[in-house]
Amino acid sequence: MANSATIRTACRFIKDYNPAIFAILExxxxxxxxxxxxxxxxxxxxFSNAGEGGKIWVYFSNSILVFxxxxxxxIISIDVCQADQTPISRLSMVYAKCSRYSRRLLWDNIxxxxxxxxxxxxxDGDFNAVLDRSERLGSRNHDLANSSEFRNAVDSAGLLDAGFAGNKFT
Known part of the structure; x- marks a missing residue:
């Protein structure tokens, strides 16, 4: 993110969409x-999770309150409220570890x-796991157990996959 071209791209995104919250992962x-x-x-x-490794940075406008x-x-989870403290939503930003064991701790947390x-x-974020074989590209075998653990966490938490727009693989 310290790269000036990346910062310019982020600035254009913020100018075009005016988000009240912007997170940077890794x-x-x-x-x-x-x-x-x-x-x-x-x-x-x-703020960031600097005391926990610093892989998630969260920026927010002064038009909202963040708890x-x-x-x-x-993971960083926040409650987002209007200036009068009226709740808007909860937001969790994820940057999952590569280790399957470490991700189990994340799934339990979610x-x-x-x-x-x-x-x-x-x-939202980078879960370092896929829900379905079609979400994976490459020569390595798909780890069904890993997908099963991720799917179980999504289902147990009552989450829905919102899908995506744009390039399927980045």
Whole structure:
């Protein structure tokens, strides 16, 4: 993210869509650059999971209130409210570990979060797992057990796959 071309692309996205929240996963920059990058993107408020590895940076506008409800090395979950504290939704940003064992901790965390979530909830990010064989490209064999664990977490948490737009494989 410290790459100037990437920052320009992010700035164009923010200008076009004006998001109130913008997350960067695996920023490829040190934590001390987070605030400066946020200012370049037009955000004055931010936080990260720096104490947990720093792979998730979250920026937000001053038009909303953000309350961190859960933070680990793989997920940050926040409650988003209007300025008068009227709830809008819950948002979880995920950057899953490559290790299947480590992801099991994430799946358990998501299932536990679901039990305490009553309103709209978006869970987004890089899960380092696929729900279906068709989502995988490459020569390595598809790991059915890995997909099964991910599918179980999605189903147990009551989540729905929102699909995608654009390139299927990036």
């Amino acid at each position: 920023p490829m920059a040190s934590e001390h650059k987070r605030v400066g990058i946020g200012l370049k993107l037009g955000f004055h408020s931010s 961190v409800i859960n933070m680990s090395n793989q 299932i536990a979060l679901a039990a305490g979530t009553n309103g709209p909830w978006v869970v």
